[in-house]
Amino acid sequence: MENEETQVIDSSEEETLDFTYSITSYGADYPVDSLVNRLRDNKIRVPSFQRGYVWSEKQASRFIESLLLGLPVPGIFLSKDTDSADLLVIDGQQRLKSLQFFYEGHIGEKVFKLKDVQERFVGKTYKGLEADDRQRLDDSIIHATVVKQDEPSEDHSSIYLVFERLNTGGLQLQPQEIRSAIYIGEFAELIKKLNDYPKWRNVYGNKSTRLKDQEFILRFLSMYFYRDQYEKPLKGFMNKYMAKNKNLKLHSEEILTDVFTKTIDYIDDVLGKKAFRPFRAMNASIYDSVMVGIAERLFRKSKLPDKDNFLKAYDNLLANEEYSQATSAGTSDEPVVTRRMNMAIDAFANL
Numbered sequence: 001m002e003n004e005e006t007q008v009i010d011s012s013e014e015e016t017l018d019f020t021y022s023i024t025s026y027g028a029d030y031p032v033d034s035l036v037n038r039l040r041d042n043k044i045r046v047p048s049f050q051r052g053y054v055w056s057e058k059q060a061s062r063f064i065e066s067l068l069l070g071l072p073v074p075g076i077f078l079s080k081d082t083d084s085a086d087l088l089v090i091d092g093q094q095r096l097k098s099l100q101f102f103y104e105g106h107i108g109e110k111v112f113k114l115k116d117v118q119e120r121f122v123g124k125t126y127k128g129l130e131a132d133d134r135q136r137l138d139d140s141i142i143h144a145t146v147v148k149q150d151e152p153s154e155d156h157s158s159i160y161l162v163f164e165r166l167n168t169g170g171l172q173l174q175p176q177e178i179r180s181a182i183y184i185g186e187f188a189e190l191i192k193k194l195n196d197y198p199k200w201r202n203v204y205g206n207k208s209t210r211l212k213d214q215e216f217i218l219r220f221l222s223m224y225f226y227r228d229q230y231e232k233p234l235k236g237f238m239n240k241y242m243a244k245n246k247n248l249k250l251h252s253e254e255i256l257t258d259v260f261t262k263t264i265d266y267i268d269d270v271l272g273k274k275a276f277r278p279f280r281a282m283n284a285s286i287y288d289s290v291m292v293g294i295a296e297r298l299f300r301k302s303k304l305p306d307k308d309n310f311l312k313a314y315d316n317l318l319a320n321e322e323y324s325q326a327t328s329a330g331t332s333d334e335p336v337v338t339r340r341m342n343m344a345i346d347a348f349a350n351l
Helices: 032-040 057-068 093-104 131-139 157-166 175-182 186-194 198-204 212-229 234-244 253-270 284-298 307-319 321-326 334-349
Strands: 022-031 076-080 087-091 141-151
Touching: 022 032, 032 093, 032 131, 032 141, 057 093, 057 131, 087 093, 175 212, 175 234, 186 212, 186 253, 198 212, 198 253, 212 234, 212 253, 212 284, 212 334, 253 284, 253 307, 284 307, 284 334, 307 321, 307 334, 321 334
Parallel strands: 076 141
Antiparallel strands: 022 141, 076 087
16 A cells, blocks of 8 residues: 555564653743744744644634633643753643734634634734733733753653653654654754655655654664663663764764665665565564664675675574574563674674
8 A cells, every 4th residue: 555654563662761860840931922932933842743733713712812811821831952942842732823823813824813702802813902902912921831851961861751751642652753852953854864765765665654764764873883882771772872963973974874875775675675574564673683784794895795695694594593582572672682683793794
């Protein structure tokens, strides 16, 4: 099927993160006009994984009316990016976007006029409000709870957990969806770019609506460049690598692109769509180890491995009982990760 989602076997998906953190959590009162200006200037951002704007015009109107009448409204929940001081919306998107749309004067292509509110506000746009009412709305206060991780300082794993637990929008968030929101930077943009690489699309299949394909790219790069630092759980390990290389200071775009594209070029040429699929689904542990094994071989010798010899080595590896166990059970345990990586590296080393 053209739009069928690629089936993936990944036993690390159910992992939980062990954590002890020092987190600063404080309250901040923002005037409405200040919030709108920050949204407009992208100083307050709504993560891409959050559900779209779903409030009706009536719901938005009643919220704005509450502010005009001086009634209390629910607060919002934000996290602070330590690098840029920008704020990410964890909870409160519908309220904030309602305000932004009202100030801009439209929801989509429709003029935003208040409805189902007190008579004196019915049909009013922001610019059409009486001067006193407009000033009252500008000066209305919305309380925000802002969280920032102090320790450990090398990643934002506690913020990851806040996103994971606090606001799922009725849908459990996938790890890469959260990473793409928290670890905003050059590395995240590069992963999106590599995800469009034609050879990768041919091997993986259709784009994942939940960013699993982008997570696979991160998984390979983490294992290839950072596996000497590997500790369970796997998703925590990938969080740390993405945080450390957030702005490509650890490994450059040129190096990452070269390793990924040359490896997937060879895989696509020799295995194509059947790569990493002992059965119908794509096995994440076969993927990460074979990719690392091939990359280690490609960047140690200039001559490409003979295709027939590679296919024989690949089939033998998948048929190996010890390797099969290392790619099907306890796949994020440190000894198991080391075992399958070494077996894949050894399988292709002398080709």
